[in-house]
Amino acid sequence: MVEIKSIVKDYLERAKSGEDIEEIFEKGKEEAEEIKERFNAYITVSEPSAERKGKLYGALIAVKDNICTKGIRTTAGSKILEDYVPEFDATCVERVKQEGGAVLGKTAMDEFGFGTFSTNCAFGIPKNPLDANRSCGGSSGGAACAVAASKMPVISIAESTGGSITAPAAFTGTVGLTPTYGRVSRWGLIDYANSLDKIGVIGRSTYDVALLLSVIGGRDPKDTTSSTEKVDEYERLEEKRLKVGIPKEYFEVEMEKGVEEGVWNAIKKLEREGVEYKEISLPSTSLAIETYYIISMSEASTNLAKYCGLRYGLQKNIEGSSNEYFSEVRSLGFGEEAKRRIILGTYMRMAGYRGKYYEKALRLRTRIINEFKNAFENVDIIATPSMPILAPRFEDIEKLAPEEVYSMDIMTVSPNLAGLPTLSIPCSKSNSLPVGIQFIAKHFHEKDLLDFGYFAEGLFGYGG
Amino acid sequence: MESYEEIERVAKIARIKLSEEEKEKFAKQIPSILSLFSKVSEADPKEEASLHPIPISGNESLREDEPKKFEWNPLSNAKEKEGRYIKGPRIV
Numbered sequence: 001m002v003e004i005k006s007i008v009k010d011y012l013e014r015a016k017s018g019e020d021i022e023e024i025f026e027k028g029k030e031e032a033e034e035i036k037e038r039f040n041a042y043i044t045v046s047e048p049s050a051e052r053k054g055k056l057y058g059a060l061i062a063v064k065d066n067i068c069t070k071g072i073r074t075t076a077g078s079k080i081l082e083d084y085v086p087e088f089d090a091t092c093v094e095r096v097k098q099e100g101g102a103v104l105g106k107t108a109m110d111e112f113g114f115g116t117f118s119t120n121c122a123f124g125i126p127k128n129p130l131d132a133n134r135s136c137g138g139s140s141g142g143a144a145c146a147v148a149a150s151k152m153p154v155i156s157i158a159e160s161t162g163g164s165i166t167a168p169a170a171f172t173g174t175v176g177l178t179p180t181y182g183r184v185s186r187w188g189l190i191d192y193a194n195s196l197d198k199i200g201v202i203g204r205s206t207y208d209v210a211l212l213l214s215v216i217g218g219r220d221p222k223d224t225t226s227s228t229e230k231v232d233e234y235e236r237l238e239e240k241r242l243k244v245g246i247p248k249e250y251f252e253v254e255m256e257k258g259v260e261e262g263v264w265n266a267i268k269k270l271e272r273e274g275v276e277y278k279e280i281s282l283p284s285t286s287l288a289i290e291t292y293y294i295i296s297m298s299e300a301s302t303n304l305a306k307y308c309g310l311r312y313g314l315q316k317n318i319e320g321s322s323n324e325y326f327s328e329v330r331s332l333g334f335g336e337e338a339k340r341r342i343i344l345g346t347y348m349r350m351a352g353y354r355g356k357y358y359e360k361a362l363r364l365r366t367r368i369i370n371e372f373k374n375a376f377e378n379v380d381i382i383a384t385p386s387m388p389i390l391a392p393r394f395e396d397i398e399k400l401a402p403e404e405v406y407s408m409d410i411m412t413v414s415p416n417l418a419g420l421p422t423l424s425i426p427c428s429k430s431n432s433l434p435v436g437i438q439f440i441a442k443h444f445h446e447k448d449l450l451d452f453g454y455f456a457e458g459l460f461g462y463g464g
Numbered sequence: 465m466e467s468y469e470e471i472e473r474v475a476k477i478a479r480i481k482l483s484e485e486e487k488e489k490f491a492k493q494i495p496s497i498l499s500l501f502s503k504v505s506e507a508d509p510k511e512e513a514s515l516h517p518i519p520i521s522g523n524e525s526l527r528e529d530e531p532k533k534f535e536w537n538p539l540s541n542a543k544e545k546e547g548r549y550i551k552g553p554r555i556v
Contacts, residue, residue, distance in 0.1 A: 087536035181517045195516050219522060228522040290501050301478065308479065310552050312541035318553050323479060325553035331481040339480055340490065344497065346478040347465050360504040362513035369514060402493055403500050419517025443518055 002461040006207040008059050011153035015058025021050065025102060028060040028152045032105050039132070040108055040124035041145035046072045048102035055215055057100030062146040062156040065106040066113060067199065068188040069093055076190045077109040077139075079122040080307045080314045080333025090188020091223065092157055092199050092216040099215045104154060107142030112304065113161050113192035114337045115139050116408050117397050118168070122335060125394070128172060130433065134391040137168035143202050144168030144176070155212050156202040161192045162292050163412025165200045169424040170386035170436025175463060177201045177209040177450070180443045181419030182227040184213075185220030193299035194225075196292075196416060205463045206425065206454045210234035213446065229444045239455035242448060244270065245280035245379030253285075253410050255388035258430025263385045266427035266437050269459055280375045280382070284368045285414060291368065292413035293406055294348055294361035301345025307333065340402065369418045376442050381452055384411050386424040386436030415440045423453045426462035434462070466495050 015021055025048040036042040043065050050057055063069055066076040068086035070093075075081045093103065110120040118126050118141025126141040128134040129149035136145045143156035145168075158165045160178040169176025177200050184199040191197060199216065201209040217231040246267065251260070267277060284291075309315045309329030316329055334342070348357035375382060388410060397405075415422050420440050427437040439456070441449035457463055465471055468491045475482050482490065544551035 084541055087540050182520070221527070224523045225516070225520050226522075287503060287507055290504050294501055294504060305479075310542065310550060311539065315543045318544060318551060320553060322553045322555050326479040327476075327481040330479055331483075334480070336486070336489075339475075339482065339486065340493070342478050342480060343465075343471065343474050343490065344494065347474045347498075348501070350474075350477075356505045357501055359513060360507070360509060362515065363509035363511045364504055364507065365517070366511035366514040367509055369517060370511070401496070403497050406497075406500075417517065 001458045004205045004457055004464040006205045006464065007151070008153040008155060008203070008208045008211070011058040021058065024058060025049065028104055028154070031150060031152050032146070035146060035149045039129055039145050039149055040126045041142045041149060042105040043075055043077070043108050043123045043142070044073050045105040046103055048104050050100045050102045051097065052100055054099030055211065056096060058153060059101050060104040060152055060154045061096050061101045062104050062107050062143060062154055063093060064140050064143045064156065064158045065109055066159060066190040067093060067157060068190070069103055069106065072103065072106060074106060074190070075123065076112050077121045077123065078111040078333065078335070078338065080330070082314060084312050088188065091185040091220045093188065095216050096157070101215070107140070107146050107156060109142055110139035111335050111338050112190070112300065113139040113159065113164055114341055116163070116167055116405055117392070118142065119394070119397055120335055120337045128391050130173065131391070133393050135171060135394060135397060137171035137391065139164040140168050140202065144172040144174050147174050147202050147204055148172040155208045157199060157212070157216065158202045159189060159197060159199050160416060161196045161296055162416045163409045165202060166386045166412045166422060166424040166436070166438055169202055170434065171391035173426040173434030173462060175203050175206055175209050176424040177213060178416070178422045179213060179217065179446055180227070180421045182225050183217050183421070183444065183446065185223040185226040187220055187222040191303040193296040194303070195299065196296055206450055206457050207235060207237060210237060210450045227444065232447045234446060234450050237454040238451050239458070240448060240451035241273070241275050241455065242380035242452050244275055244277040245375055245382045246277055247280050247282040247285065247382060247384060249282055249285035250384040250411060253388055255385060256390055258390055258433070259385050259388060259435050262428030262430055262435030263437050266460060267383060270456060273459060277383070278379065280379060282371050282375060282414065284364060284371055285410070287364055288368060288414040288417065289407055289410060291361045291364040292409070292417055294357050295365065297341045297345035298349045298358050299345070301342045301349065304338065304342055365417050368414055372418050372420060380441070380448060382440040384438045384440070386438040387411055390430055390433040390435065411438060419443065421446050421449050423449050425453055425457050425460065427460045465498060467491070
């Protein structure tokens with residue numbers, strides 16, 4: 001077992017014992033500017049500051065750019081919000097500030113969350129710090145890059161709709177926590193799909209992500225989908241050996257050899273340390289991609305209707321009728337993937353087609369949720385690879401057709417559809433590239449998930 | 465949405481103006497994507513539809529009916545303004 005040292009914990013202790021916080025902020029900002037220059041991790045680097053002390057005093061928090069920060073430009077990775085400056089903080093940012101955390105900057109992302117490789121970012125594509133010719137993953141690519149490239153106490157607030165925390169965590173060798181749907185308030189999050197969006201965390205260790213979750217989680221009257229379930233002191237980690245289920249369908253998927261070997265070696269390591277595992281079945285895995293994309297594109301097409309060149313965002317000289325003006329601004333402001341998803345989502349909700357696509361997908365979602373419920377009668381944690389591939393090269397991504405990109409989300413879409421909490425931790429390396437293992441737990445069982453992850457992390461020995 | 469014309473029609477409904485290049489590209493890609501998505505229809509699921517992944521609770525009582533003022537200006541990012549109004553295109 002390896003003790004994963006948390007740089008964040010170290011800095012929190014140093015700040016508490018009186019070390020000059022301004023020096024930490026200055027060094028943090030300087031490093032963030034460098035990481036922006038070298039890797040495009042940030043769209044905006046801000047001036048870190050803390051007005052009070054608390055659990056996060058001494059930590060630097062990078063925020064995915066679809067989460068509103070007062071006075072700091074927030075673009076959601078899109079040209080259509082290129083100069084939008086919110087006059088309010090999202091609830092999760094407010095809570096960070098209340099606990100003395102300092103906002104370091106806004107991280108690069110696929111436009112509105114539309115992507116698996118952060119290649120749809122209008123402000124520069126984030127590059128993997130482990131190999132700059134490779135993707136950081138998406139859509140929270142910048143959030144993962146900001147953590148992976150840093151030697152300072154940085155933790156990122158990120159967001160997942162279909163796997164946008166797990167993919168970048170896996171590709172950059174960091175820890176990605178996607179909480180239960182409703183665990184963290186979405187107030188101040190720029191919506192992609194309201195029944196799927198979850199704010200989460202990316203850090204270098206389970207301690208870092210557990211700490212930040214304990215601060216941002218909890219009921220918020222401004223978000224009526226946020227849960228009243230109690231928030232634990234997740235950062236009080238204890239090693240837990242829980243019963244694991246391995247869904248056979250996830251290993252029947254085509255995946256890179258390095259990933260399959262890496263994940264199985266990790267499972268065997270867990271077994272040698274006394275963790276029981278058994279094979280389970282999640283038959284609707286074969287329809288998960290379609291179910292996810294139909295629901296998310298349908299919801300996205302309604303959410304993006306608000307961007308029309310009035311009140312905020314890209315605005316042009318007002319000419320022509322409202323339809324002409326709206327079409328002009330939207331066509332200029334949205335990237336190709338956004339346009340594709342809006343058109344598909346609009347079509348699948350239309351009368352005459354809704355029954356064939358959208359309504360069927362909603363029914364399949366219920367089936368997927370029930371399959372997980374049944375599986376969790378016999379196991380506490382479900383383990384799968386985080387992604388079917390290692391971090392891909394940009395030149396290879398360019399050759400993929402849209403549906404080939406969508407199919408890369410096969411490991412993450414089901415738990416995301418079911419709103420289950422997931423944790424991706426690095427478990428192995430293949431050709432010097434990190435391999436991520438994904439652990440899935442029952443709704444609101446983040447404590448079990450993190451404790452099991454903490455135990456596994458010590459066993460695998462990556463991170464810190 | 466198999467044809468160029470159908471894509472144009474849906475784009476108009478969504479208030480998106482596509483270039484000729486985009487229309488041609490989408491005319492190739494979209495039928496292929498929809499063919500993949502049709503698998504959900506073939507499965508013919510009989511379960512009830514789920515709009516949310518978990519039941520939403522905690523909203524059983526309404527808040528007090530007290531008027532609240534915005535703490536911030538919702539029109540701060542609007543560029544075309546006149547007094548308290550934002551300027552927009554003609555409706556007709």
